[in-house]
Amino acid sequence: MAEPMGFFTDTTVCIGCKACEVACKQWNQLPSANGGLNTLSGDSYDNTRRLDGIHWRHVKFIEQFPESRQDGRWLLMSDVCKHCVHAGCLEVCPTGAIIRTEFDTVVIQSNACNGCRDCIGACPFGVIDINPVSNTAQKCTLCYDRLQGGLEPACSKACPTKSIQFGTIRELHTKAQARVEQLHQAGENRAYLYGADEKMLGGLNSFYLLVDKPEVYRLPPDPKLPSRNLVPGSLYALLGAIMVGLGGIFNFRNRSASQSGEPRP
Amino acid sequence: MNDAPSSTWFTTGPHWGWYIALYFFFGGLAGGSYFLAALIDLFGRREDRPLAHLGYYVAFPCVAVSGLLLTVDLGKPLRFWHMLIESNTYRPMFKYWSPMSIGSWVLLTFGLFTLASFLGALAEEDRIPWPALRKLRAPAAPGLVVELLGGISGFYVASYTGVLLGVTNRPIWSDTPLLGMLFVVSAASTSAALMILVAHRSALTLPGLADLHRMERWVVAFELLVFIAVVVSLGPVLSAWLNGWGLLLLIVVAMGMIAPLFLAWRRSPIRDVSMSTTAILVLIAGFLLRVVIVFSSERI
Numbered sequence: 378m379a380e381p382m383g384f385f386t387d388t389t390v391c392i393g394c395k396a397c398e399v400a401c402k403q404w405n406q407l408p409s410a411n412g413g414l415n416t417l418s419g420d421s422y423d424n425t426r427r428l429d430g431i432h433w434r435h436v437k438f439i440e441q442f443p444e445s446r447q448d449g450r451w452l453l454m455s456d457v458c459k460h461c462v463h464a465g466c467l468e469v470c471p472t473g474a475i476i477r478t479e480f481d482t483v484v485i486q487s488n489a490c491n492g493c494r495d496c497i498g499a500c501p502f503g504v505i506d507i508n509p510v511s512n513t514a515q516k517c518t519l520c521y522d523r524l525q526g527g528l529e530p531a532c533s534k535a536c537p538t539k540s541i542q543f544g545t546i547r548e549l550h551t552k553a554q555a556r557v558e559q560l561h562q563a564g565e566n567r568a569y570l571y572g573a574d575e576k577m578l579g580g581l582n583s584f585y586l587l588v589d590k591p592e593v594y595r596l597p598p599d600p601k602l603p604s605r606n607l608v609p610g611s612l613y614a615l616l617g618a619i620m621v622g623l624g625g626i627f628n629f630r631n632r633s634a635s636q637s638g639e640p641r642p
Numbered sequence: 643m644n645d646a647p648s649s650t651w652f653t654t655g656p657h658w659g660w661y662i663a664l665y666f667f668f669g670g671l672a673g674g675s676y677f678l679a680a681l682i683d684l685f686g687r688r689e690d691r692p693l694a695h696l697g698y699y700v701a702f703p704c705v706a707v708s709g710l711l712l713t714v715d716l717g718k719p720l721r722f723w724h725m726l727i728e729s730n731t732y733r734p735m736f737k738y739w740s741p742m743s744i745g746s747w748v749l750l751t752f753g754l755f756t757l758a759s760f761l762g763a764l765a766e767e768d769r770i771p772w773p774a775l776r777k778l779r780a781p782a783a784p785g786l787v788v789e790l791l792g793g794i795s796g797f798y799v800a801s802y803t804g805v806l807l808g809v810t811n812r813p814i815w816s817d818t819p820l821l822g823m824l825f826v827v828s829a830a831s832t833s834a835a836l837m838i839l840v841a842h843r844s845a846l847t848l849p850g851l852a853d854l855h856r857m858e859r860w861v862v863a864f865e866l867l868v869f870i871a872v873v874v875s876l877g878p879v880l881s882a883w884l885n886g887w888g889l890l891l892l893i894v895v896a897m898g899m900i901a902p903l904f905l906a907w908r909r910s911p912i913r914d915v916s917m918s919t920t921a922i923l924v925l926i927a928g929f930l931l932r933v934v935i936v937f938s939s940e941r942i
Binding site for chain 2: 427429465468469470471472473474486488489490491492493494495497498499500501502503504505506507511512513514592595596597598599600601603604605606607609610611613614615616617618620621622624625626628629630
């Protein structure tokens with residue numbers, strides 16, 4: 378197996394140019410939305426709005442402006458599939474369409490997916506959705522085809538500010554830690570890494586440098602695996618069935634209570 | 643997003659809509675009816691066998707409808723078999739940790755059990771000219787095996803859908819581990835209601851009918867307790883129901899749980915009307931319960 382590969386996205390140097398979105402769409406031949414008609418969100422420069430089956434990269438524009446408009450800032454973040462080491466989508470996929478590759482990335486094989494959509498609800502980050510052209514679930518593949526050919530993913534290749542960096546997870550961790558320290562020394566003490574350590578779903582192979590709470594970036598503060606409910610949910614269901622079963626056995630065996638042959642009100 | 647009550651608010655809904663809500667209802671009826679029919683066969687009186695037949699007559703068509711609903715809901719319906727066979731290797735596809743994967747297999751095997759019992763019941767009532775099929779009914783050994791395994795898989799079909807919702811990251815669904823329990827108890831109450839209704843319409847007067855009616859009251863009371871437990875377990879996530887869905891849910895509780903218990907407690911002098919009314923209320927509420935649970939999360 379090749380060494381685990383991924384992205385480190387330094388949101389502090391993202392300028393919101395959306396070159397990553399365009400490169401991703403181009404390379405992966407993703408269709409336009411709404412038949413190509415321009416649909417503006419009307420409240421932001423962010424007209425992509427969310428990741429889905431035809432938007433595998435999404436530059437988030439988080440606009441923090443007070444009522445007075447005297448001060449404020451944009452937080453910009455190029456979002457993508459996190460390629461979790463413990464991936465919720467891969468966990469639940471009932472067809473085996475979602476696989477872990479030799480690069481430790483998570484890929485949906487479109488020819489095997491039957492569009493059951495279980496993975497969409499299982500993803501803790503809301504990354505996956507149906508591609509209306511293929512009618513299957515789709516998301517970022519971390520350019521699996523390019524990686525197999527020894528190329529880097531289209532988005533990081535196109536990024537003009539190195540906000541999106543591609544490499545081995547080991548290298549990226551080292552770079553990211555150094556960048557956090559640099560920012561702390563420069564007085565930006567809010568800088569921290571999101572998803573770099575194993576506590577979050579075993580580690581995210583696409584992790585981020587943020588300068589505000591995850592919720593501000595519309596990222597879950599505490600993402601979890603869907604399987605956390607499997608054992609307790611099954612045991613409670615079993616308990617329910619046992620109670621119903623006992624109720625049934627008790628009622629149907631309780632012959633002395635109803636010998637009249639007539640249903641009682 | 644800064645004040646989201648749970649990390650589940652950061653996810654995307656799987657676009658499960660009417661087909662899935664209907665499947666949850668019909669799957670529950672199939673599993674619950676078979677489960678009750680098997681209980682009547684295995685533990686009830688011999689003279690109640692026609693009541694068990696009703697359960698088998700309900701279960702098979704409901705499973706058939708369930709399979710159809712699930713298939714048409716797929717993005718690629720012709721790939722329904724990918725749930726069972728891995729399409730790249732042609733090996734069996736089975737993940738014991740994925741409720742949908744196990745559910746697909748159990749639905750298939752349960753379908754075979756319901757077909758066997760359906761044919762067995764028809765043969766026992768001489769509605770089909772194959773007396774050999776009577777062996778598919780207990781106490782014959784093949785019948786015992788079919789009904790025991792069918793009863794267990796019926797329980798699974800009735801409950802796994804709730805567990806499946808829990809094994810996601812969606813609001814409400816994965817914020818409580820109790821939906822499987824709620825669904826299995828609700829499946830029992832709706833199935834008992836449907837069997838009572840059909841028996842009543844068929845003018846069947848069997849001793850087991852009184853037992854079934856008594857059991858339904860017991861199950862509805864238990865369902866109310868489980869529902870309260872679900873509400874408590876949701877905690878701050880309950881805010882997701884402070885809207886029209888919550889109102890509909892209150893109607894479900896009033897219609898499907900409190901009203902039937904009240905009618906039973908009041909002991910209406912018009913007993914037949916009371917029985918039918920109760921059964922219809924429980925059935926409608928059982929369906930609406932699934933509609934609220936599916937759509938209230940999808941809308942977040």
